[in-house]
Amino acid sequence: MVSEMKIVEEPRKTLSMHPRKFGMWLFLGSVLMLFASWTSAYIVRRAEGNWLYFELPNIFRWTSLVILASSITMQMAYRSARRNQLSQLKNWMMATAILGLVFLAGQWMGWADLVRNSVYFIGNPAGSFVYVITGFHGLHLISAIIYVLIVLKSSFKGKIGPANMAPIEMCATYWHFLGALWIYLFVFLTINR
Amino acid sequence: MATIDTHIPADVQHGDHEHDHEHEHHGNFWTNYIFSQDHKVIAKQFLITGMAWALIGGTLSVIFRLQLGFPDANLEWLRPLLGGWITDQGKIDTEFYLALVTMHGTIMVFFVLTAGLSGTFSNFLIPLQVGARDMASGFMNMLSYWFFFLSSAVMFTSFFISTGPASGGWTAYPPLSALPQAMDGSGLGMTLWLVAMALFIVSTLLGGINYITTVINMRTQGMSFTRLPLTIWAFFFTAIIGLLSFPVLFGAALLLIFDRSFGTSFYLSDIFIGGEALPHVGGSPILFQHLFWFLGHPEVYIVLLPALGITSEIIATNSRKPIFGYKAMVGSMLFIAILSFVVWAHHMFVTGMNPFLGSIFTLLTLIIAVPSAVKIFNYVTTLWQGNIRFTSAMLFSIGLVSFFLTGGITGLFLGNSAVDIQLHDTYFVVAHFHLVMGSASFFGMIAGIYHWFPKMFGRMMDERLGSIHFWVTFLGVYFVFFPMHYIGIAGFPRRYYSWTNFETFSSFADLNMLVSIAAIITLSAQFIFLFNFFYSIFRGKLAPANPWGATTLEWTTPRHPKHGNWPGEIPHVYRWPYDYSKPGAKEDYIPQTIPYSETPESNLPHENELIKLEMEGTGAIVVDEKKH
Numbered sequence: 001m002v003s004e005m006k007i008v009e010e011p012r013k014t015l016s017m018h019p020r021k022f023g024m025w026l027f028l029g030s031v032l033m034l035f036a037s038w039t040s041a042y043i044v045r046r047a048e049g050n051w052l053y054f055e056l057p058n059i060f061r062w063t064s065l066v067i068l069a070s071s072i073t074m075q076m077a078y079r080s081a082r083r084n085q086l087s088q089l090k091n092w093m094m095a096t097a098i099l100g101l102v103f104l105a106g107q108w109m110g111w112a113d114l115v116r117n118s119v120y121f122i123g124n125p126a127g128s129f130v131y132v133i134t135g136f137h138g139l140h141l142i143s144a145i146i147y148v149l150i151v152l153k154s155s156f157k158g159k160i161g162p163a164n165m166a167p168i169e170m171c172a173t174y175w176h177f178l179g180a181l182w183i184y185l186f187v188f189l190t191i192n193r
Numbered sequence: 194m195a196t197i198d199t200h201i202p203a204d205v206q207h208g209d210h211e212h213d214h215e216h217e218h219h220g221n222f223w224t225n226y227i228f229s230q231d232h233k234v235i236a237k238q239f240l241i242t243g244m245a246w247a248l249i250g251g252t253l254s255v256i257f258r259l260q261l262g263f264p265d266a267n268l269e270w271l272r273p274l275l276g277g278w279i280t281d282q283g284k285i286d287t288e289f290y291l292a293l294v295t296m297h298g299t300i301m302v303f304f305v306l307t308a309g310l311s312g313t314f315s316n317f318l319i320p321l322q323v324g325a326r327d328m329a330s331g332f333m334n335m336l337s338y339w340f341f342f343l344s345s346a347v348m349f350t351s352f353f354i355s356t357g358p359a360s361g362g363w364t365a366y367p368p369l370s371a372l373p374q375a376m377d378g379s380g381l382g383m384t385l386w387l388v389a390m391a392l393f394i395v396s397t398l399l400g401g402i403n404y405i406t407t408v409i410n411m412r413t414q415g416m417s418f419t420r421l422p423l424t425i426w427a428f429f430f431t432a433i434i435g436l437l438s439f440p441v442l443f444g445a446a447l448l449l450i451f452d453r454s455f456g457t458s459f460y461l462s463d464i465f466i467g468g469e470a471l472p473h474v475g476g477s478p479i480l481f482q483h484l485f486w487f488l489g490h491p492e493v494y495i496v497l498l499p500a501l502g503i504t505s506e507i508i509a510t511n512s513r514k515p516i517f518g519y520k521a522m523v524g525s526m527l528f529i530a531i532l533s534f535v536v537w538a539h540h541m542f543v544t545g546m547n548p549f550l551g552s553i554f555t556l557l558t559l560i561i562a563v564p565s566a567v568k569i570f571n572y573v574t575t576l577w578q579g580n581i582r583f584t585s586a587m588l589f590s591i592g593l594v595s596f597f598l599t600g601g602i603t604g605l606f607l608g609n610s611a612v613d614i615q616l617h618d619t620y621f622v623v624a625h626f627h628l629v630m631g632s633a634s635f636f637g638m639i640a641g642i643y644h645w646f647p648k649m650f651g652r653m654m655d656e657r658l659g660s661i662h663f664w665v666t667f668l669g670v671y672f673v674f675f676p677m678h679y680i681g682i683a684g685f686p687r688r689y690y691s692w693t694n695f696e697t698f699s700s701f702a703d704l705n706m707l708v709s710i711a712a713i714i715t716l717s718a719q720f721i722f723l724f725n726f727f728y729s730i731f732r733g734k735l736a737p738a739n740p741w742g743a744t745t746l747e748w749t750t751p752r753h754p755k756h757g758n759w760p761g762e763i764p765h766v767y768r769w770p771y772d773y774s775k776p777g778a779k780e781d782y783i784p785q786t787i788p789y790s791e792t793p794e795s796n797l798p799h800e801n802e803l804i805k806l807e808m809e810g811t812g813a814i815v816v817d818e819k820k821h
């Protein structure tokens with residue numbers, strides 16, 4: 001084998017993003033498709049008639065505000081991480097998780113309201129759809145709270161900071177996504193009574 | 194060798210650079226072969242599981258073909274295999290017949306041609322062809338396989354329960370699938386089917402996220418989008434389609450589960466059983482069809498596109514010619530991917546849909562013929578005047594083009610809503626999709642195995658057995674599916690256990706027998722392949738580094754690439770993957786890793802410009818050491 005030196009042109013670098021963050025966006029895309037399928041099914045089914053009309057529980061307005069507030073606290077947590085303010089980061093993360101729990105409690109009370117109005121999970125699909133859609137949004141939110149707690153734990157270990165923003169960035173992305181998703185679902189269900 | 198660090202973030206690399214150089218994984222048997230995170234091992238796991246499923250699915254089809262081709266035969270001899278599913282008269286149990294059809298469809302579409310095809314080749318080829326050490330997340334990739342395995346286990350279990358597996362068709366239409374009392378298979382069998390499909394969807398999504406992320410983010414230096422092999426483009430589009438459509442099936446299946454087990458009425462309304470009304474009111478079974486086919490139609494392209502990508506690669510390599518119309522190929526795949534989301538209702542023309550809506554879906558459906566035709570045209574023009582080498586892989590690829598054409602043409606008939614009223618749910622549809630989807634994708638998969646076997650196992654498969662396998666299978670497929678067009682035009686409905694009660698159909702007894710015999714021969718021919726496959730793994734001729742004289746990156750790895758793929762630095766890419774028989778070049782192919790500056794004899798003017806540009810652009814000149 002003979003070795004020789006060659007001078008060659010340098011090929012361009014390829015475009016590249018953080019693979020995990022990118023994967024997170026793809027995951028959000030598939031979650032969006034899941035809910036899009038249900039809201040589309042809702043419209044298709046509703047157009048066929050034989051539909052039960054009822055008011056959405058009032059408390060959903062309040063939970064919408066709660067989830068908007070939680071997005072703000074999440075953003076504050078993110079900012080604290082970027083500025084390396086660890087104790088504030090922890091506080092904001094905890095606030096976010098608590099607001100998430102408040103939101104879930106509110107959704108639960110909303111379900112109780114529905115039951116009081118004789119709208120049950122079993123019965124006309126109009127009601128079942130509301131339960132399925134809010135329920136699965138809630139399930140996703142539970143997973144997001146767990147995610148927040150995981151990030152919180154690693155911030156207790158001092159692992160989150162300007163040098164390592166990816167975990168909290170992804171967590172915040174997920175959180176904001178679920179907030180926006182709820183607002184969409186809430187507006188959708190309100191308009192398409 | 195000059196060390197230029199790849200730009201991949203460190204946390205996805207397996208260890209640091211030093212580690213990559215001496216890449217020996219000293220894991221044990223479990224971490225190396227079972228819970229491996231190496232994309233090549235995972236690909237082989239998908240392949241072997243897929244092959245096992247293909248064998249099961251094929252056997253099921255031959256069993257129900259026995260019933261259709263020889264309705265009077267005594268099948269007592271199948272009792273050791275089927276036990277109680279053979280009646281006292283020596284016939285296949287009628288409900289079990291439906292289970293056979295259902296499981297055959299499910300297994301072939303999802304387990305063989307989705308997981309077995311995409312799972313194998315996306316996993317194997319994406320990192321190797323884009324120049325990456327592994328997938329973006331090896332762990333998720335491993336999970337993807339194990340979810341598939343779990344799903345397989347659940348589906349397989351459903352064969353052994355007393356009420357039998359799901360029997361409502363691979364499309365699982367309610368109310369049949371929603372009411373456990375509707376038929377035996379709608380009980381526990383259907384529950385297991387739904388659980389298996391849910392696990393399957395999780396597996397597909399995990400895989401898909403990985404494929405897309407890897408293609409976009411982990412390409413080696415120089416591997417721009419326009420230099421990607423068409424295989425990668427195909428896998429990329431496939432993964433995107435899957436990511437967008439499988440969640441919809443998941444949503445549909447969840448609602449079905451609620452209807453079955455919790456008493457909701459999404460899909461059920463006004464059903465009387467034994468004169469008594471069920472409590473379900475207000476649902477719509479058509480809703481399920483909309484949701485199902487919103488996945489279902491994209492799914493057929495999830496099955497087909499990887500096969501088309503594999504074919505592009507193999508046809509170009511073995512014609513020793515650049516692929517004709519690279520951009521048109523990418524464009525038509527993109528167009529197909531987009532269109533596949535807006536044609537689903539062509540499966541529902543006879544559900545009482547508004548005729549105006551029907552004509553819109555007819556129009557959209559027929560438009561798909563355009564990009565499909567572009568692809569066929571490009572395959573043929575690539576073959577045209579090529580230096581064709583009829584390797585087994587090449588034969589199967591050409592077979593794919595043939596099936597894609599014959600099966601695609603009948604799609605045009607079916608796509609017309611008026612014609613479809615006659616043809617819907619007949620054997621004409623069965624003929625259509627078995628040619629265009631079943632056989633074409635199956636041939637793509639087999640072609641891929643023959644072509645990349647040397648890279649997978651370091652040995653060659655036997656070419657003579659390969660071409661025998663091809664000719665028997667190719668002719669067999671046409672003998673099986675071509676007559677079905679006539680049977681279907683005559684109005685014979687699909688999924689019927691028996692047609693002897695109808696005088697009209699007696700004249701097709703011979704044709705049905707011919708089909709069944711051809712099916713048996715075709716299935717038998719697959720054992721030639723299985724023998725060839727397993728024999729060659731251990732005893733095949735040792736494979737040279739680049740047996741087909743191909744240009745893509747996977748052939749620059751060692752004969753047995755370790756985890757990490759390249760022992761040294763990842764090669765850079767300087768040109769597109771189809772520089773075959775370039776005028777002036779020394780050999781009839783130039784690998785992607787050869788810079789233009791080393792091939793002044795064959796460069797085109799704009800490529801010389803490119804050298805200058807790339808040398809100026811970065812300011813830096815890479816000094817690279819080549820070994821001769």
Ligand code: HEM
Nearest residue numbers: 493497539540562601604605607608617618622626629630
């Ligand atoms: C020119 C392109 C195509 C057109 C116009 C077309 C049209 C159609 C139509 C209208 C049907 C419904 C027939 C019925 O149920 O009455 C159908 C069924 C089907 N097509 Fe195609 N098709 C095309 C290509 C393909 C391709 C490329 C594949 C797969 C790779 C495919 C797979 C299927 C399958 C699996 C079914 C039957 C599903 C079932 O009912 O079980 N088609 N096609």
Ligand SMILES: [Cu+2]
Nearest residue numbers: 490537539540
């Ligand atoms: Cu279709």
